[in-house]
Amino acid sequence: MSTSADAGVQYDVGAALSSGDPAHHAAYDFLMAEAQVLDDHDLEQWLDLLCEDVTYRVPVRVTTARGSACDVLGDASHLDEDRYSLGKRIERLRTEHAWAEDPPSRTRHFVTNVRCFATDSPDLLAVTSYLLLFRSRGDARPPDLISGVRSDVLRAQPAGGYRLLRRVVIMDESVLRSQNLAVFL
Amino acid sequence: MTDHDDIITSVRSGILPAHIYNDADLFAAERESVFAKNWLFLAHESEVPDRGDYVVRQQLGDSFIVSRDESGEIRVMFNMCLHRGMQVCRAEIGNTSHFRCPYHGWTYKNDGALVGVPFFKEAYGGEDELRRSDHSLLPAPAMEIVNGLVFVCLDPDAPPFSSRLGEFRDYLDFYTRPGPDGVEVRGPQRWRLPANWKIGAENFAGDTYHTPHTHLSVSEIGLMSDAKGGKRKGGTMYFAGGGGGATFPLAPGDLPSRLGVIGYTDEMIKRRAETWPVTISALIGKDGQIPSAATIFPNLSFLHLWARVSESQIVPFTTMRLWQPVSEQETEVVSWFVVDKAADEEFKRASYKAYQMCFGPSGMFEQDDMENWSSITRVAGGTMARRLQLNNRMGLRTDDSTIAEPLTNFSGPGAAYGGFGEFNQRRWFDLWCRDLESGPIDTKKTTSYPTSEGDDREHER
Ligand code: FES
Numbered sequence A: 001m002s003t004s005a006d007a008g009v010q011y012d013v014g015a016a017l018s019s020g021d022p023a024h025h026a027a028y029d030f031l032m033a034e035a036q037v038l039d040d041h042d043l044e045q046w047l048d049l050l051c052e053d054v055t056y057r058v059p060v061r062v063t064t065a066r067g068s069a070c071d072v073l074g075d076a077s078h079l080d081e082d083r084y085s086l087g088k089r090i091e092r093l094r095t096e097h098a099w100a101e102d103p104p105s106r107t108r109h110f111v112t113n114v115r116c117f118a119t120d121s122p123d124l125l126a127v128t129s130y131l132l133l134f135r136s137r138g139d140a141r142p143p144d145l146i147s148g149v150r151s152d153v154l155r156a157q158p159a160g161g162y163r164l165l166r167r168v169v170i171m172d173e174s175v176l177r178s179q180n181l182a183v184f185l
Numbered sequence B: 001m002t003d004h005d006d007i008i009t010s011v012r013s014g015i016l017p018a019h020i021y022n023d024a025d026l027f028a029a030e031r032e033s034v035f036a037k038n039w040l041f042l043a044h045e046s047e048v049p050d051r052g053d054y055v056v057r058q059q060l061g062d063s064f065i066v067s068r069d070e071s072g073e074i075r076v077m078f079n080m081c082l083h084r085g086m087q088v089c090r091a092e093i094g095n096t097s098h099f100r101c102p103y104h105g106w107t108y109k110n111d112g113a114l115v116g117v118p119f120f121k122e123a124y125g126g127e128d129e130l131r132r133s134d135h136s137l138l139p140a141p142a143m144e145i146v147n148g149l150v151f152v153c154l155d156p157d158a159p160p161f162s163s164r165l166g167e168f169r170d171y172l173d174f175y176t177r178p179g180p181d182g183v184e185v186r187g188p189q190r191w192r193l194p195a196n197w198k199i200g201a202e203n204f205a206g207d208t209y210h211t212p213h214t215h216l217s218v219s220e221i222g223l224m225s226d227a228k229g230g231k232r233k234g235g236t237m238y239f240a241g242g243g244g245g246a247t248f249p250l251a252p253g254d255l256p257s258r259l260g261v262i263g264y265t266d267e268m269i270k271r272r273a274e275t276w277p278v279t280i281s282a283l284i285g286k287d288g289q290i291p292s293a294a295t296i297f298p299n300l301s302f303l304h305l306w307a308r309v310s311e312s313q314i315v316p317f318t319t320m321r322l323w324q325p326v327s328e329q330e331t332e333v334v335s336w337f338v339v340d341k342a343a344d345e346e347f348k349r350a351s352y353k354a355y356q357m358c359f360g361p362s363g364m365f366e367q368d369d370m371e372n373w374s375s376i377t378r379v380a381g382g383t384m385a386r387r388l389q390l391n392n393r394m395g396l397r398t399d400d401s402t403i404a405e406p407l408t409n410f411s412g413p414g415a416a417y418g419g420f421g422e423f424n425q426r427r428w429f430d431l432w433c434r435d436l437e438s439g440p441i442d443t444k445k446t447t448s449y450p451t452s453e454g455d456d457r458e459h460e461r
């Protein structure tokens, strides 16, 4: 058996910031703007929200007995991306032959339960949020719903604002009820 | 004689009634006549490396526990309590010495033996009256392990897997025996596709015709770096025994150089050359053809390809997937990453990345296939689809002769063709017709667990 905790970026997370904290506001604004960019299919602009050294991971979730150490697979994921592969995916979607998203899905990223944490690095902000993605294709087929929690790390930019340095999305389903994952979470 | 004689006759002539991709009656027949009689893949040994490890896998309505027992043996047990039928294991992966049924607490060892019955004496009169050895979890009627792949058959009288597989075995070794240590698998990813299971299975068996069109976007972005791989048009399709597949043409060279170009290290190439059957080494080294997609009838497919995982690195990968039917219009795809066990961690990591960029629900190839297949299934359920006949005759003239001759210089096992043609889909459907025609197995024979000679015991005193 090969389940293990997700390694991810190393940083120490401090206490949760109050929702009145300016850093919390900044993180919240970032996530709201990002959701709109994704739902507008403005994927080039989405790439601009990512750090050059971004990592983006959606591990495989499994059903394990209560008390098991872990319920995500450490060595298998639906997405395990860097800037190069995310760029390639978007380049493909921009061709005229990416049938998976032609016609494009209508998506809505509902991002809630935002919590923000200081880290031991002054320019890194840890942010968790819940995601509910509604995705409709065609006319009357049942829509896809993907529910999960995001663990993000945002990095402050010298010119102001934040970019996404790391995202791990833990989905709430072990079997994806979606014909493909041609959209970003 | 079956209810489906008209369909069978039509399919054998190369004409597919469109509704076969979404037909509840036919699906019920497939369950009994195809899935209950063929060897089905459940898991790979590397998924349960240690004693007590288990995974739970489904095939149609049946749930099986695949475990490694305390003596290190692989066991496949039907996941249903002998008392009142509760699933004794509800996790999909884990490690345990025992499975305790949540309903009334019967407890089984991880080899299936019943060891604990609450209030055994008071409720059942103890071992004299209820032999626990007669109440083991039901083993799979037949099981075989090949290259670490665990197959079961629900028909205990079925021919052995090796005879069903026949000459395809060499291709199976290409995918799953890259060295004496074999492969390990990761995953699986599972997702629900609103499509009939047959579409994926026959596509992987040899639909090379869809590749240049469906997957055009992938070559447009240079994911496979086609310049090195040559044109798909130069590939072949072969069918050998219980399975068939396609090969992809490689640039001029020999076995080491051709495998080197797609990202194998010298050490990995040497191991393959020493382990693969000579047919496979010749297919690649002499013919310049490398197996790409393939299907073992009915629903297990394989794929080997390569991808550019960064500007400077091309890496090969292997995947294996089940088209596991849920209904006539839904399939759970179960997709594993497969890798040379002896490869170094860096190769495994990069190869996983290549796999994920190309296949699985997020894969840039697979995304587009899924869109197509769900669309076919949706429209195949209507009334018009009952009138539509789909053409499965590519490569045949009206008199049934082939437009091109079979290849005479093909080093792999089986009959092979170049160019385009639905040779493999027709062979795959021949096997499907064979099973539908011969009808269901007698499940009475197979549902009883072994009973001892104690049947004449008095039931009541
Ligand atoms: S159903 Fe399992 S103990 Fe009763």
Ligand SMILES: [Fe+2]
Binding pocket: B210, B211, B214, B215, B365, B369
């Ligand atoms: Fe395809």
